[in-house]
Amino acid sequence: MLIPKNNANQMRTRILVKIVEKFLQGRFADADRIPLELRPKGGEVSRCCIYKDRAILKYRCMASMGFAPEDETDELTSLKEYGEKALERTTHAVNKLSVITDACSGCIRSRYLVTDACRGCFAKPCQINCPKQAISIVNGRSNIDPDKCISCGRCQEVCPYHAIIRVPIPCEEACPVGAISKDESGKEHIDPEKCILCGKCLQSCPFGAVVEMSQIVDVLKLLADENKKVVAMLAPAVLGQFPGTINNLIGALKKLGFADVVEVAIGADITTKKEAAEFLEKMKNGEKLMTSSCCPAYYKAADIHIPEIKPFVSHTRTPMYYTAELLKQEQPDCVSVFVGPCLAKRFEAESDPNVDYVLTFEEIGAMFVASGINVADCEPEEFAKISCAQGRRFPVSGGVAGAIASLVGDKAEFKPTAINGLNKANIKLLKQYATKGSEFNMVEVMCCEGGCVAGPGCVALAKKSAIMVENYVKTAPDLNEQKD
Amino acid sequence: MEKVKVKICCGTSCFVMGAAQIQVLEFAPPADIADKIEIEEARCMNHCKDTTAKYNRGPFVMVNDELIEEANFEKVVNKIREILNQEK
Numbered sequence A: 001m002l003i004p005k006n007n008a009n010q011m012r013t014r015i016l017v018k019i020v021e022k023f024l025q026g027r028f029a030d031a032d033r034i035p036l037e038l039r040p041k042g043g044e045v046s047r048c049c050i051y052k053d054r055a056i057l058k059y060r061c062m063a064s065m066g067f068a069p070e071d072e073t074d075e076l077t078s079l080k081e082y083g084e085k086a087l088e089r090t091t092h093a094v095n096k097l098s099v100i101t102d103a104c105s106g107c108i109r110s111r112y113l114v115t116d117a118c119r120g121c122f123a124k125p126c127q128i129n130c131p132k133q134a135i136s137i138v139n140g141r142s143n144i145d146p147d148k149c150i151s152c153g154r155c156q157e158v159c160p161y162h163a164i165i166r167v168p169i170p171c172e173e174a175c176p177v178g179a180i181s182k183d184e185s186g187k188e189h190i191d192p193e194k195c196i197l198c199g200k201c202l203q204s205c206p207f208g209a210v211v212e213m214s215q216i217v218d219v220l221k222l223l224a225d226e227n228k229k230v231v232a233m234l235a236p237a238v239l240g241q242f243p244g245t246i247n248n249l250i251g252a253l254k255k256l257g258f259a260d261v262v263e264v265a266i267g268a269d270i271t272t273k274k275e276a277a278e279f280l281e282k283m284k285n286g287e288k289l290m291t292s293s294c295c296p297a298y299y300k301a302a303d304i305h306i307p308e309i310k311p312f313v314s315h316t317r318t319p320m321y322y323t324a325e326l327l328k329q330e331q332p333d334c335v336s337v338f339v340g341p342c343l344a345k346r347f348e349a350e351s352d353p354n355v356d357y358v359l360t361f362e363e364i365g366a367m368f369v370a371s372g373i374n375v376a377d378c379e380p381e382e383f384a385k386i387s388c389a390q391g392r393r394f395p396v397s398g399g400v401a402g403a404i405a406s407l408v409g410d411k412a413e414f415k416p417t418a419i420n421g422l423n424k425a426n427i428k429l430l431k432q433y434a435t436k437g438s439e440f441n442m443v444e445v446m447c448c449e450g451g452c453v454a455g456p457g458c459v460a461l462a463k464k465s466a467i468m469v470e471n472y473v474k475t476a477p478d479l480n481e482q483k484d
Numbered sequence B: 001m002e003k004v005k006v007k008i009c010c011g012t013s014c015f016v017m018g019a020a021q022i023q024v025l026e027f028a029p030p031a032d033i034a035d036k037i038e039i040e041e042a043r044c045m046n047h048c049k050d051t052t053a054k055y056n057r058g059p060f061v062m063v064n065d066e067l068i069e070e071a072n073f074e075k076v077v078n079k080i081r082e083i084l085n086q087e088k
Ligand code: SF4
Pocket: A097, A174, A175, A176, A177, A178, A179, A180, A190, A191, A194, A195, A196, A197, A198, A199, A200, A201, A202
């Protein structure tokens, strides 16, 4: 089922646009108007009242400026002051996701609920099968005592009328690693020790209570500084994210103030070569399995949640790593900004000295909107280096394994499978592969279902972007024919 | 019966502000309207430029000759249904 981003996610884009607008108009002098402009008097209200809406918008603005809502020490600190602080800082905001406590609706704990469809039947299979005796009959209808219920779901399975439903909590349901959970007051919190920064909770909360700390202000400041050479490294999922061609996009980014634009698909080509070589080496040494390593959310999940799979994760670095390494060799004085679909890349960048900042397509989009740049009208420009088909297909599920397969050829037996989207079930599967073995020897893992084209920082629909990626692949040379 | 024309603005401003997501209509339209609509990707219709509030009113979608401001999937589908119901 294809579901468009919810309104809460669209609000995030609007806020980013406002942040850029207020920066351009006067270095945040007017930033405190943002909540008022987005929730004007007499307009629509989405929560209990306009004032609560505005209070929450302020927290969302803080996050877009790179400050975590929970780090607020004085409620009276204005957005103008936060803006100034953001412009003063020399290292970017912390990388994390947070829950705006006031926006979290404190959804009831995952549990089972008896609906009107209950007929209060004679057989009462729900009551008989409940192992905790949590079900009693109240007013001729079955009733679950939440204090006794352990959410095992037996009652739901046995009711012939389907009268019992499970009420999930969207964010907890979405989190593959159990990093988001309730405190005593029923509000959600993210444990930074467990979080893999996949962004799934952020996409799933229908109240938009989860925010991530943006680096947009840090990059805006650098772009406005004439003495800085800021270079954009475009992730291959960029195809289809903005109307117009990729060549128009280079022109548009230069209008924003980027000095140069390079393709991360170039780095993906290098990853392909090294990972194929590593695979051959490993198989020669009799190893049974290798998994990809280019998705940082998976990498982090393997590191802290799936220790069984860790020894099998490839040691080859990611496309972003090789792209940034090349870039800094050629232009050592530049500031490098990875532009992609991914929130987890922010965490990867922390340990990569060659990557200075990470922005999402959405954040770049907000810059275009507030600067009045229409990508399709921008002067088309060419990349200095041409990427190959292999690297260009990295952002769709199956792309990484496919690229490696094309270089391995018949030099070894290649039995690939793809984990298309990390979730609780797939994590179990990975553990099984590691401990019990499998019929595969290469596992590609992408945390986002569909691949990076479905990443949390995307503008376009994954389907649209995937089509554009495939078209772009068709026009590219084959890595096998490339001379070094 | 004539199909309802849905013109989704795909200028950068509208696209980023949410028109990209309204394109779901192309892939998975609600069953009742699926074969009754004709979707067009429009270039910037200049609405994002001519008011003082500018882009803040986007994304823009035209359903037949009606302009929808701050459009989202839900608003567009409702408008289409409204028009179809009138024609009945
Ligand atoms: S791991 Fe993903 S879903 Fe879980 S809290 Fe972190 S960002 Fe949210």
